[in-house]
Amino acid sequence: MEYINDININEAVIHVLDNNSDEPVLNEYSLDLTEDRYKFIFKHIEKCLKDENLKYAVFNDEKSIVKEVCKDYLNGIDHDLINLSKEIAKQLFSIMNGNTNIPSCDLIVASIVTDKGPMIAILKLDYVKNFTHNIEFINEKLGIDIVPLSSGLPGSGQKINKAAFIKPIRDDHFNLMILDKQIRKNLDDEYIYNYFINNFLGCNIVENERDMTKSFVNATEEWIRENFYEEPYKSMKVRNAVKERLREDETIDINNFADEVLSPDEAQNYKMFMTQAVPEKITVDTAWANKKLKRTRLKIDNSIDIYVDDEEYKDSSKFEVVRNGDGTVNLVIKYITNIIEK
Known part of the structure; x- marks a missing residue:
């Protein structure tokens, strides 16, 4: 862009x-x-x-x-x-x-x-529609009203x-x-x-580079929600792979990305889904990607929101995803020194 x-x-x-x-x-x-x-x-x-x-x-x-x-x-x-x-x-x-x-x-x-x-x-x-005051005398008394300005900029x-x-x-x-x-x-x-x-x-x-990058991110997220709704570990694995490509690559080949990140059946499904949303190869808008990646927002089981800065999200000494073995995960926030309620 x-x-x-x-x-x-x-x-x-x-x-x-x-x-x-x-x-x-x-x-x-x-x-x-x-x-x-x-x-x-x-x-x-x-x-x-x-x-x-x-x-x-x-x-x-x-x-x-x-x-x-x-x-x-x-x-x-x-x-x-x-x-x-x-x-x-x-x-x-x-x-x-x-x-x-x-x-x-x-x-x-x-x-x-x-x-x-x-x-x-x-x-x-x-x-x-903006408003201003209107001052007038009614029966020798001062009256102030609010009147609309229909052509305000x-x-x-x-x-x-x-x-x-x-x-x-x-x-x-x-x-x-x-x-x-x-x-x-x-x-x-x-x-x-x-x-x-x-x-x-x-x-x-x-279409410009920002449009393509946004479409890649949004379509991938839509596919994740449809296919890994109750598989949080797989969901986060794909999302992290998206972030890694956005940080490191100037172009993303959808087919290569799918083959590297997903199983063969999942990759095939993903490729078919993405053909409707983006070209086979997209040019990454690094400025938009860097802004997008500054913070990660996680909505957990529709009841908990977590905002994590990118550096902390990538730092396993501060934030970690732990598999439980039954399809669920624990999100561990480590070494907290200060908590403020907002």
Whole structure:
């Protein structure tokens, strides 16, 4: 996964896309990036780029307004971010106007520079219900009430659901990064569920190293729970093998992993299960794996939770799994010097 660590905002424009209006309200000026405004936009961009739901995507071959205007800007053909942002806003509003179930929003389009190169950031800030006080005199007495603000923006501490980060369009294996956390409520929501990726951006999601690594871990855990539900020693053996591969290997061959860790029958079952979830060989996202492995959480017999730091989990002088011979195990925590109840 291409992780972005340094972000600088050059310029930003905001537009109002209200589904109750016939036309979008398009800004003719860039935002004055005061310290507070800069921090507000920066925090949202930073949160989006760090979100584990961020995906790679490639633009379709069909003509796309978003693709064309961003391509011209990032290649230095057109330097006008205001006009670029207005074209993007009009494109999104035309899609929203065709379906009133798409929530109204403010749209921020920003030119940013990162440690991975220049990008166009597109942030859809759906309105959230905030409240403020209202002061008025009633019968010569002071009254204070609480009233809703229907068009409040998500604060910098809140997450947004839809964003895109577009790179200079070259021959890379992906053109943009997308965050789209649309909740699908029923099968009739197909258009609402896919409009941001399919209709607005015109692109296809492509799997990245983090997606593959997460899928490998999650699918293996699902298989363990189905096949070793009442065999804790086997369960922990496979989980420990997964952690070892994530720590030490850059790529994991599913077939080799199964043959080394499982019995022949179990390996065959595992391979068939995994073909539906991941490719035969996956590239490990070491940054995600290292974060994932910092702590182990064990839920024991649905009633006990244990959180163990990775170093202690691997240290047999502090933590050990002991087989009882009847299929059960004892988890032994050793040499405790301090206990605090939380």
